[in-house]
Amino acid sequence: RRGLPRVAGGEPWPPAGLAPAARAATAGAPDAEGAVAAPVEASVDTPRPVEAPTLPETPVAASVVPAVPTAAVTPSGVPLSQPLPFTRTVWEGAAARTRPASRVEPQRIGPFTKLQWAGAVVVGGAGLLFAAALAVALVRFLLSTPWGMDFLAVYPGEYHLPEGAPVGFPAWLGWQHFFNVFLMVLIIRTGLQVRTEKRPSVFWSPRSNNRRKISLNLWFHQSLDILWLVNGVIFVVLLFLTGQWMRIVPTSWEVFPNAVSAGLQYVSLDWPTENGWVNYNALQQLAYFVTVFLAAPLAAITGVRMSGVWPKNATGLNKAYPVEWARAVHFPVMLYFVAFIAVHVFLVFATGALRNLNHMYAAQGSTDPNAYADNWTGFWFFAASLVVIAAAWITARPLVLAPIARLFGKVSGR
Structure with missing residues (x-):
């Protein structure tokens, strides 16, 4: 069974041909032939190459000691004991999280801020000036017509x-x-x-x-x-x-x-x-x-x-x-x-x-x-x-x- 690669773009890990080492026999427990196994230290689930077991020439009551595997490495030569090269994406907890500084709410005058009021004044003033210029042009044209001149003659104001x-x-x-x-x-x-x-x-x-x-x-x-x-x-x-x-x-x-x-x-x-x-x-x-x-x-x-x-x-x-x-x-x-x-x-x-x-x-x-x-x-x-x-x-x-x-x-x- 193989999992994700250990390096970016690498092969799935573990490589083909590697398997977990067998667990060491429990100290003091008899084996199948009645021999008592001696206590040994072995890494749990440490992968090693699959090898055929070597049988002794003469059956003796001895401790079965598995072969000590060499340091496992990835196909790219990176030791498996080193940290993963990937960027961590796991949340580290509330204590490690940094909160951004809260933004200061701008002061409001009525429904708008000062900047919004300034924009409203500029836009509104420009609109009023445009409307006033349009009204002046329209009324001047109206008073220059024969109807307008007659109206001013009858009603001067x-x-x-x-x-x-x-x-x-x-x-x-x-x-x-x-x-x-x-x-x-x-x-x-x-x-x-x-x-x-x-x-x-x-x-x-x-x-x-x-x-x-x-x-x-x-x-x-x-x-x-x-x-x-x-x-x-x-x-x-x-x-x-x-x-x-x-x-x-x-x-x-x-x-x-x-x-x-x-x-x-x-x-x-x-x-x-x-x-x-x-x-x-x-x-x-x-x-x-x-x-x-x-x-x-x-x-x-x-x-x-x-x-x-x-x-x-x-x-x-x-x-x-x-x-x-x-x-x-x-x-x-x-x-x-x-x-x-x-x-x-x-x-x-x-x-x-x-x-x-x-x-x-x-x-x-x-x-x-x-x-x-x-x-x-x-x-x-x-x-x-x-x-x-x-x-x-x-x-x-x-x-x-x-x-x-x-x-x-x-x-x-x-």
Whole structure:
């Protein structure tokens, strides 16, 4: 019986003609003829050449001693006592196994890692640029057709205001504009802080109810909301008392086709050239109307529902207006305000920065659209307002807010 070769490419082992040597007789055991075998040392299963047994000439009682085989070798001359030349493939046990170092999981921001976010921004930005270029080319082609030129001639992007509509911006409107921006920036900041904070470090409670505690950030956010609502009420009252409402409230159905016309002109990069001191284009008018008379009331109504002012025990009222509805609307309204501010600021600087800043911050303007185009008064007022907003942003910390909050309630660390 032969097995596997002992060397690569060799013959099966053992070679032909080799066989295991017979086991040595047990010491002291009689053989077939009654002789007692002497103890000998012999290798078990040691192969040796098969030889014919040599019988003694005269039968004597002697020990039967097998022939001592020579050191067995393979056909290639490698002694069988040497280790096998094959690479070991047997598992050596758990103690001998080396485990690879565990990979460090990359930090994630939301569902993606930083590298994935960077790739998404690059790919998404390239896609948006391509889509924007395609939209600009398509709209420019559309407006160059006879239909497009006729449409712009009939609906230039603005319509005439009613008789008696005021011209220009009074000083109070400029101050209201600054104060509204100041409050909105801080409201958005504190709103995001309230939304993301997990363990508040400072709490505020009213003097009448020490058991009702809210975080100091939430108190600051709600206090800013109250000031913003007061400012908004004053703004709306003055709008209707001075007739300025006609500038931001649509007074004709022509506002909609003119808004489409203004939007097409913005997309084509051939922007409307109206004079904001006299009249807004229809798209601006709709945007201001939605912001003042729709988005602001929605923010106020949903904010009151989530605040402590809302009655907790009004079962029927709470069932008719669940707090989940308020939360689902309040945050998207805040995102709308962020988008509106970003687009508004961009268009102010892109359509004549000095002239527009003079209108809003210095109350200076003229029926001539090119007037005050080189006047820097409004710009310096705007720069000063940014310094005030930045200072309020930096100082709005618990160290500064806590003494103010103590004037209206109790401040504690838990």
